[in-house]
Amino acid sequence: MGVGLIEPVDDIKKNSPCENPELLEFLTKEMVRLKFNQKEFLRTLLYTQTYRRQSSNFDPSEAEFYHYPGPRMRRMTAEQIWDSVLTIAVYNPYPFTLPSNNEFQRVSDLDLSKVTAKQAEDLGKQFDETVGPGARNKLMNVAAYRRQVLARASELPAPLPADHFIRQFGQCDRETIEGDSLDPTVPQILTMFNGPFTHMMLEEGSVIYDNLVRSVHARDAMNVMFLSILNRPPTNRDRDIAMNEMSRGDKAMGYGNLVWALINTREFMFIQ
Amino acid sequence: MSPRFVVPAGSEPFQATRRSFMARAAQSMLGVSCAGMMSGRYLHPLAQAAETTQAQGKAKSVIFLYMSGAMSHLDTFDPKPGAKSQGETQPGKTRIPGVAISDKMPKLSYLMNGISLIRSMTTETGAHEQGNYLMHTSYKPLNSIRHPSLGAWSGHILPKLNPSLPGNVLIGSAAGHPGAGFLPASIAPVPISNAASGLENTQSPSYLGDDQFRRRMSLANQFDSKFKSGYDSQLIQAYDETYREAVRLMASSELKVFDIKEEKQEVRDFYGNNRLGQACLLARRLVEKGVRFVEIEHGGWDHHTNIFSSCPRMATELDDALGALLRDLATKGMLGEVLVVLGTEFGRTPTINENAGRDHHPGAFSALMCGAGIKGGQVYGKSDDEGHSVEEDAVYPEDFNATIAAAMGLPLSEEFYAPNGRPFRICNNGTPIQSLLS
Numbered sequence A: 001m002g003v004g005l006i007e008p009v010d011d012i013k014k015n016s017p018c019e020n021p022e023l024l025e026f027l028t029k030e031m032v033r034l035k036f037n038q039k040e041f042l043r044t045l046l047y048t049q050t051y052r053r054q055s056s057n058f059d060p061s062e063a064e065f066y067h068y069p070g071p072r073m074r075r076m077t078a079e080q081i082w083d084s085v086l087t088i089a090v091y092n093p094y095p096f097t098l099p100s101n102n103e104f105q106r107v108s109d110l111d112l113s114k115v116t117a118k119q120a121e122d123l124g125k126q127f128d129e130t131v132g133p134g135a136r137n138k139l140m141n142v143a144a145y146r147r148q149v150l151a152r153a154s155e156l157p158a159p160l161p162a163d164h165f166i167r168q169f170g171q172c173d174r175e176t177i178e179g180d181s182l183d184p185t186v187p188q189i190l191t192m193f194n195g196p197f198t199h200m201m202l203e204e205g206s207v208i209y210d211n212l213v214r215s216v217h218a219r220d221a222m223n224v225m226f227l228s229i230l231n232r233p234p235t236n237r238d239r240d241i242a243m244n245e246m247s248r249g250d251k252a253m254g255y256g257n258l259v260w261a262l263i264n265t266r267e268f269m270f271i272q
Numbered sequence B: 001m002s003p004r005f006v007v008p009a010g011s012e013p014f015q016a017t018r019r020s021f022m023a024r025a026a027q028s029m030l031g032v033s034c035a036g037m038m039s040g041r042y043l044h045p046l047a048q049a050a051e052t053t054q055a056q057g058k059a060k061s062v063i064f065l066y067m068s069g070a071m072s073h074l075d076t077f078d079p080k081p082g083a084k085s086q087g088e089t090q091p092g093k094t095r096i097p098g099v100a101i102s103d104k105m106p107k108l109s110y111l112m113n114g115i116s117l118i119r120s121m122t123t124e125t126g127a128h129e130q131g132n133y134l135m136h137t138s139y140k141p142l143n144s145i146r147h148p149s150l151g152a153w154s155g156h157i158l159p160k161l162n163p164s165l166p167g168n169v170l171i172g173s174a175a176g177h178p179g180a181g182f183l184p185a186s187i188a189p190v191p192i193s194n195a196a197s198g199l200e201n202t203q204s205p206s207y208l209g210d211d212q213f214r215r216r217m218s219l220a221n222q223f224d225s226k227f228k229s230g231y232d233s234q235l236i237q238a239y240d241e242t243y244r245e246a247v248r249l250m251a252s253s254e255l256k257v258f259d260i261k262e263e264k265q266e267v268r269d270f271y272g273n274n275r276l277g278q279a280c281l282l283a284r285r286l287v288e289k290g291v292r293f294v295e296i297e298h299g300g301w302d303h304h305t306n307i308f309s310s311c312p313r314m315a316t317e318l319d320d321a322l323g324a325l326l327r328d329l330a331t332k333g334m335l336g337e338v339l340v341v342l343g344t345e346f347g348r349t350p351t352i353n354e355n356a357g358r359d360h361h362p363g364a365f366s367a368l369m370c371g372a373g374i375k376g377g378q379v380y381g382k383s384d385d386e387g388h389s390v391e392e393d394a395v396y397p398e399d400f401n402a403t404i405a406a407a408m409g410l411p412l413s414e415e416f417y418a419p420n421g422r423p424f425r426i427c428n429n430g431t432p433i434q435s436l437l438s
Helices: A021-033 A038-047 A078-089 A101-108 A117-130 A133-143 A186-194 A196-201 A207-214 A218-230 A236-246 A251-263 B018-030 B035-039 B045-051 B106-110 B128-137 B150-157 B210-230 B234-251 B253-258 B265-271 B275-288 B307-331 B397-408
Strands: B061-067 B091-093 B100-102 B115-121 B168-171 B190-192 B293-298 B338-344 B365-371 B378-380 B390-392
Touching: A021 A038, A078 A196, A078 A207, A078 A218, A101 A117, A117 A133, A186 A196, A186 B190, A186 B234, A196 A251, A207 A218, A207 A251, A218 A236, A218 A251, A236 A251, A236 B210, A251 B210, B061 B150, B061 B275, B061 B307, B061 B397, B091 B106, B100 B106, B106 B307, B115 B390, B115 B397, B128 B397, B150 B168, B150 B293, B150 B397, B168 B275, B210 B234, B234 B253, B253 B275, B265 B275, B265 B307, B275 B293, B275 B307, B307 B338, B307 B365, B338 B397, B365 B397
Parallel strands: B061 B293, B061 B338, B115 B378, B168 B190, B168 B293
Antiparallel strands: B091 B100, B115 B365, B338 B365
């Protein structure tokens, strides 16, 4: 969060110059009030408007103190990019997670004193179709796309093979400490252009594709697209550009072009 | 982009018969130019290189064949005829009197007058991962930092020879490769897992025409304009630049360079129809178009069992592939600007184990260099009679790398600061082998 209240941060002396004495005083009182519970203290920080502020343009290479007008603009981590792509494309990115108790209950809750054979059989069938091993295998198959397991980054083994999407975008190989990279490479961009996951997103059966096809009005489709990918509604200008593209004819092609264009913006890849 | 290398007038295209091609190639390789070539100013590239007074930077490009798994020196480039350690491998004469290599490598034996063999490589580690890292970076692995590989250093210091293409390419498995280390990821080697399938994700779907790709890009730029006008960080600019680079590559006619199917079948056959052969062919295509550093990772040398049944086949493949590569480069007049090196992480034990294999042996192993900046036709260093230890002129991985770096003209004594503030040198104070440098 930028410049320390005391700089250097590991040089705490009674007469160390303080960046913001009022803030230091306040935080000291808070820490005492919370009985030095660091979790609660952190919670307070995370709830501040300061912490949740929009990203700023600060370049960390500039040799000056950062007075924290907000987090600095940064690229999504490799794992965040992967999870974002999955969210747009896959219905259940948690194929390894067991169904919830509620889901189990719905197909296993029966009163044995009253149940008929037919009811029991139906319920058994439902169980198999929704949460049973067969259903789970089916889910795993759906989750695999061109030999890649479509599960959240946190559910995948680490380190992943060197040619995996996540490694390509800079995931640490676990040989060194903090070996993550946010740097751009040409293969990353080629993956965004033509990679299997880009194709997957533009195919029938992906979350965004299905949502777009379900949209009755073009206006809804534009909202779906921008909210899903950029987390904001389209501006009027965006809408004009998109409508113009859609008016060229083929609907599926138009959607494909627009979704492709949106995931290839810097706005998608960077966190505001 | 004009070709980077001048093809000597005397050289013929591949339509030439195989025999005349081989003859011509061998002539130029050996520096024994025929009359037609002597008459013009097209001296053999090796001869040209020798004439140049400039001491450094002769190698504009490097092709690095990395034999992963630890290639046995005793069964390839440093056989010990008569020794107890020799096993079933037979020596074959080379064109250097008194120097023999495995008889499974007749092509390289024939080309030996252009090659510098190093028989005194030695290292301290007998573990693959550490040895591999040391051979690539000249440093021992550290948990706090990743050192750059030589290809990344060259991309960091030297300008690109061809702006449309990546300057650093890695053919074969990229697992465990140190890549760009602490240098920017943009100069990390671009991986090509299989030479036959080329650069991945460069193929637009068939339904997408060229103009549609341009339209998609233009849409992306329009949607992005507001965001970009609000933010202007170095990383965003770096991404903009990389997008431009990728678009340039996609649109470039140079993209075809990655497609070895453009080569005639006889050329592909000449290199050998296997991964190594096709990788060497791709490497030649890449350096021809100005890719500065191409590494070929070729595994399978970890012969703990049955070395005498599996190693000969690999030696033959290597002989075919490297032999073809050197001949082809010589014929195209490129050996004056391209340096070809072969290395591995360590050697294999003189003792043959109970599984008829050889185990890890860092004490002595072999490497070779040929082409730009290197004096051919010599053997540098010597291992003892059993191939166990180095007897003369020990060469450590950092010296090996420093020799390559010197041939490329990289500043070996300059200090570079990693992001964590620590200073590093390109080859960790390795010393170039002066008698190998031309």
